[in-house]
Amino acid sequence: MMLLPCPWCGPRSAGEFRFTGESGPRPDPTTTTTDEWRSYLYLQDNPCGWSREGWYHGAGCRRFFTVERNTLSNEVRATGGPR
Amino acid sequence: MVTSTNGAHGQNGNGHRPSRLRDYSAWTLFRRGLDGSDWPRAWHDHDLRSSYDAVIIGGGVHGLATAYYLAKNHGIRNVAVLEKSYIGGGGSGRNTAILRSNYLTPEGVRFYDRSVKLYEHLAADLNFNVMFSQRGHLTLAHNDSSLRTMHWRTEVNKLQGVDSEVIGPDKIKELVPYLDTSERTRYPILGALYHPPGGIIRHDAVVWGYARGADAHGVHIHQKTEVTGIDVEHGRVTGVQTTRGRIATPIVLNATAGWSTLISNMAGVKMPVQTFPLQAAVTEPVKPFLDTVVVSGTLHVYVSQSDRGELVFGASVDPFASYSIRGSLEFTEGIAGHVLELMPPLSKMRLLRQWAGLCDMTPDYSPIMGPTDVEGFYVDVGWGTYGFKAGPVAGEAMAACIADRRPPEIISAFGLDRFLAGRLVGEKGAAAVGH
Numbered sequence: 001m002m003l004l005p006c007p008w009c010g011p012r013s014a015g016e017f018r019f020t021g022e023s024g025p026r027p028d029p030t031t032t033t034t035d036e037w038r039s040y041l042y043l044q045d046n047p048c049g050w051s052r053e054g055w056y057h058g059a060g061c062r063r064f065f066t067v068e069r070n071t072l073s074n075e076v077r078a079t080g081g082p083r
Numbered sequence: 084m085v086t087s088t089n090g091a092h093g094q095n096g097n098g099h100r101p102s103r104l105r106d107y108s109a110w111t112l113f114r115r116g117l118d119g120s121d122w123p124r125a126w127h128d129h130d131l132r133s134s135y136d137a138v139i140i141g142g143g144v145h146g147l148a149t150a151y152y153l154a155k156n157h158g159i160r161n162v163a164v165l166e167k168s169y170i171g172g173g174g175s176g177r178n179t180a181i182l183r184s185n186y187l188t189p190e191g192v193r194f195y196d197r198s199v200k201l202y203e204h205l206a207a208d209l210n211f212n213v214m215f216s217q218r219g220h221l222t223l224a225h226n227d228s229s230l231r232t233m234h235w236r237t238e239v240n241k242l243q244g245v246d247s248e249v250i251g252p253d254k255i256k257e258l259v260p261y262l263d264t265s266e267r268t269r270y271p272i273l274g275a276l277y278h279p280p281g282g283i284i285r286h287d288a289v290v291w292g293y294a295r296g297a298d299a300h301g302v303h304i305h306q307k308t309e310v311t312g313i314d315v316e317h318g319r320v321t322g323v324q325t326t327r328g329r330i331a332t333p334i335v336l337n338a339t340a341g342w343s344t345l346i347s348n349m350a351g352v353k354m355p356v357q358t359f360p361l362q363a364a365v366t367e368p369v370k371p372f373l374d375t376v377v378v379s380g381t382l383h384v385y386v387s388q389s390d391r392g393e394l395v396f397g398a399s400v401d402p403f404a405s406y407s408i409r410g411s412l413e414f415t416e417g418i419a420g421h422v423l424e425l426m427p428p429l430s431k432m433r434l435l436r437q438w439a440g441l442c443d444m445t446p447d448y449s450p451i452m453g454p455t456d457v458e459g460f461y462v463d464v465g466w467g468t469y470g471f472k473a474g475p476v477a478g479e480a481m482a483a484c485i486a487d488r489r490p491p492e493i494i495s496a497f498g499l500d501r502f503l504a505g506r507l508v509g510e511k512g513a514a515a516v517g518h
């Protein structure tokens with residue numbers, strides 16, 4: 001069972017969380033072009049190794065946070081605060 | 084587009100079969116039984132040539148089928164298939180071997196129906212027994228919205244000439260007596276989408292049959308040969324770097340699953356793909372009692388009984404992206420509970436083993452096939468949870484795409500350019516779980 005360290009609740013089973021995908025800078029909706037917006041929506045880095053991604057603690061504190069996880073070994077290195 | 088089974092076979096077969104492919108027959112079995120001689124190797128090892136007309140990355144059903152149809156339908160035989168491990172060791176050997184064509188969109192139905200038609204004649208075409216068993220495929224509806232989607236799918240299927248109908252609990256009980264169709268369950272069964280042409284096949288045999296067929300046509304299959312780089316000069320492909328040396332080639336096809344992002348990145352092409360593991364499991368063998376494929380989208384489970392008597396269970400993809408193929412206890416618990424909700428008499432069955440394969444999910448649950456911005460670099464990726472059943476048609480279409488330098492009509496909706504153009508296919512209703 002994979003444990004995820006929630007910054008507010010401590011290490012909890014991954015089943016309590018929802019994976020929200022890779023986190024990256026979101027383009028400014030007022031100035032972005034259609035191509036940039038669709039690239040942001042669809043194109044992924046999908047790295048094999050360390051990845052920075054968002055999780056949502058749906059069955060706990062119901063807050064979003066950022067995790068660094070190795071997608072090959074599922075090892076978790078660090079968690080960030082709220083984003 | 085030829086839609087009749089005979090027509091499909093004739094179009095593909097062209098009446099041409101190389102004599103070396105006619106090795107397996109009742110007579111040769113009898114003769115070799117008498118003289119006790121060894122069977123010849125079905126495919127051969129070769130030295131790596133310094134150049135090929137086309138290089139296919141990925142020795143699974145898609146890569147091998149593309150090589151086979153390139154050689155057979157288009158006469159392009161100087162082709163290498165590069166596989167980093169052994170052929171059929173990835174998604175082709177990790178799926179649950181279910182075939183069907185009852186999709187939701189006309190593009191999807193037409194495409195997968197062509198694949199089922201090719202599968203129906205594959206054993207004769209390849210002279211290799213692929214053990215296709217068209218036993219019927221049931222997708223259960225546990226709520227009004229899925230029943231409504233099934234009526235929708237039935238109508239789309241009928242328009243495309245695919246045999247599908249919605250049936251009620253009584254008929255379901257007749258087809259699968261061990262299914263709990265009572266109203267006492269947590270998710271009562273309201274009906275099902277019944278798809279008689281669906282079934283199961285021996286997935287290893289499909290890979291081996293294509294490998295043998297491609298090899299007989301002169302294709303080189305290189306196992307234990309990993310691609311480490313793709314050479315691109317002035318926007319076009321010039322070669323690939325491998326662990327066994329460099330190959331010069333004007334055409335490279337990425338036919339990998341799980342690693343498709345990493346291979347495309349080598350050519351500088353970004354992919355709208357996320358890789359998720361999908362777990363499956365198999366029980367100890369028991370006497371035959373289940374002669375249809377049973378799928379429940381609500382319970383995230385599909386069940387079939389293999390020819391050896393084992394029950395094969397599959398689920399939807401794991402809840403987060405990963406390249407890890409380790410099994411998890413959550414999966415075992417979940418699948419056991421869901422199978423027992425469907426078929427309570429199975430409570431004493433024991434699981435033999437579980438495994439995982441990697442699924443490259445795209446935003447619209449449809450594959451990415453065709454050319455890219457890099458000239459000569461083609462992709463046949465993003466096969467999510469529905470890649471194995473599309474192997475023959477994907478091979479046939481990608482071979483035509485490479486030979487003619489443009490995608491054939493049957494895959495024109497699946498191009499990589501659809502994401503930036505905002506033309507997504509929308510197969511989600513049918514492909515999110517079902518097999």
